[in-house]
Amino acid sequence: MSARDWQDLRGSVAIAGAATFGCGESPGHDDMSLLAHAAHAAVADAGLSMRDIDGLCTASVSSAMWAMPVIEHLGLNPRHIDGTMLGGSSFIAHLLPAMRALHYGQCNAVLVCYGSAQRTATFGRKEIGLARRHLDPQPYEQPYDPVMPVSAYALAASRHMALYGTTRRQLAEVAVAARAWARLNPEAFLREPLTIDEVLNARMVADPLTVRDCCLVTDGAGALVLVRAERARDLPRPPVYLLGAATAVWHRQISSMPDLTVTAASQSGAEAFAMAGLAPQDIQLLELYDAFTINTLLFLEDLGFCAKGEGGAFVEGGAIAPGGRLPVNTNGGGLSCTHPGMYGIFTLIEAVRQLRGEAGARQVAGVQTALAHGNGGTLSSQATAILGTAAAL
Template identity: 70%
Template sequence: MKASLRGSAAIVGVGHAGMGEAHGYTEMEILAQAANAAVADAGLQWRDIDGICTASVSSPMWVMSVIEYLGLKPGFIDGTMLGGSSFIAHLMPAMLALEAGLCQAVLICYGSTQRSAVMGRAQINAARRRLDPQPFEDPYQLFNPVSSYALAATRHMHQYGTTREQLAEVAVAARRWAQLNPEAFMRGPLSVDDVLAARMVSDPLTVRDCCLVTDGAGALVLVRADRARTLPQKPAYVLGQATASWHRQISAMPDLCVTAATESGRKAFEMAGYGPADMDQVQLYDAFTLNVLLFLEDLGFCAKGEGGDFVSGGGIAPGGHTVVNTNGGGLSCVHPGMYGIFLLIEAVRQLRGQCGARQQAQANLAVVHGNGGTLSSQATAVLGVADTL
């Protein structure tokens, strides 16, 4: 089945809206704006959309509300919620539905007004505890998710000698990419010293080690490969995809330095028939600076424990040895609660050659990796142009 699915579907339309600030629009309204942009980008009409995948932090029945708001009557529906990795994970069921003939065009979409909404961080955490209770951690009222990631960062530093300066290099690299992206929310100067001197949030992570809190919506359209070739945009074929999860609570994580990306990455690369060394670009879910080190290691770009050295000296910044998070990532571009869909949008635009000053001359293969919860769910996808099929 995996072999038959390789390259069987392609992303043919992408769009976003409300990036950074929604300017008074609701999360549903900016989702619809992004979806409209993606459908138009694909050269399709709304009547062509007969499949949908979406998820939300705020509503467990979000997919039905989106269907109602957009006026759809889809033959395929997926509302699976895995946190920020959800939209990359949605690729596989969407591909299966397209292969089975359940639908002809799938819309994957997300919208959030986390920055401009009245609800504050304390209220968000309280709502999360009601919808997603974690019995071994909630009684202690952790400042999650930050404290969980800080715990993993501390362990990585202890076990492998990773330094605060190396973590800061990740944030600095993201900002340098963001400075090439006019759509990025934060584009001002940022140095390693700035990251280290920033307000401490949860030791050892300062506010600059943590992702942005923004508004934003993103959407993409997936169709079968044979149809993709008839549409106006250059298709981004899904060559491989896999999702893995080993725990929910950080206290149940078997090893704080090894994530299920080791499984999702291996399976996605095997399905694609390519490996880390073949990738022209790497789009990683950087909710925290630590994430980039862990995922570079777990996906096979460097050995376990060598992530700090790998990113040092501008290794993943513009002009570095590995192209990582070209839009500025969740650390400097956009992060409206869940970031995974924006990884896919950036990868597709790079494969099309539409990224302006940050565009990579060699952009034929991309690995996209999403993370959800507290290193809880991992989803990996390998995208490629026609020549990589």
């Protein structure tokens, strides 16, 4: 994308509606039911009706053609359709194409939506895992039958520890900080107090990661509505402007990753910052895809908030917890709030709520800029979005 394209798109689109539904346990719902509830809530939040929606972005682990049944179920006739599936980063990756579609008049209102009943559905984690072996072949790894995805992230964590002296206690700081934020969030699935020792002494899943280093498995759905900036200013909610967005993919299998401690977030982040005309020091709030505690350290480093290898030291002493120097994952993240299979859309929703000043007890005072970052696969796909209030334009 040229510098002129960046200049034209920056701030040209705003998020006008946002909603979640069914986060935690939602027996009796399937993926589509959850998605539909969130979609209708987000459209209503934007002050629109489903008749106004003429763009759709969605993805699902359970269906390669997921956009089509969503269109059918919601009764849409979209002129912009994006069903790109990059794992948990998909919904952030959908933003830049949607911005183009809106900016150039292809459509007028884009719905980004996701739903998963992964925790309570009859067709659950075991069946999804078996399906992935056929639909998502990984020939260098599957013959050894690793426990994916946790084995891959444990490998990255072990490498980070070996190279940089990162400790399990520093990883535990990430989980404890996420829980501290979750305790302020009535929507969070886990809200009990959590200590570093409890993380360290929890059941080991894949060395060095215990169960408390790993994300939740929940039900849940989320949705957003994007419109052109000038239209957003006439709608009920304060607009949240998209200032920058970028996606990068370097590999699929963790064994094909060039460096286990450097992710493609270093590319997506740099490109998103360039589009936004901002730098890490300009960002007041981070929403990072924390499928595992190592993710938060890697993304803090790769997005430029600290140097490579310094992520562990950066989070010590509650630095990313409430009252710390940098608010990170203010809803409780995938570690303590919600994680229905793919978490990326929830990073955006929490950023929107914070920028609107709607986050209640966990509200960060005076926030005008936020970064939402998504991850998919085994550190495989990375997507970064930078958002801001009108004051950040």
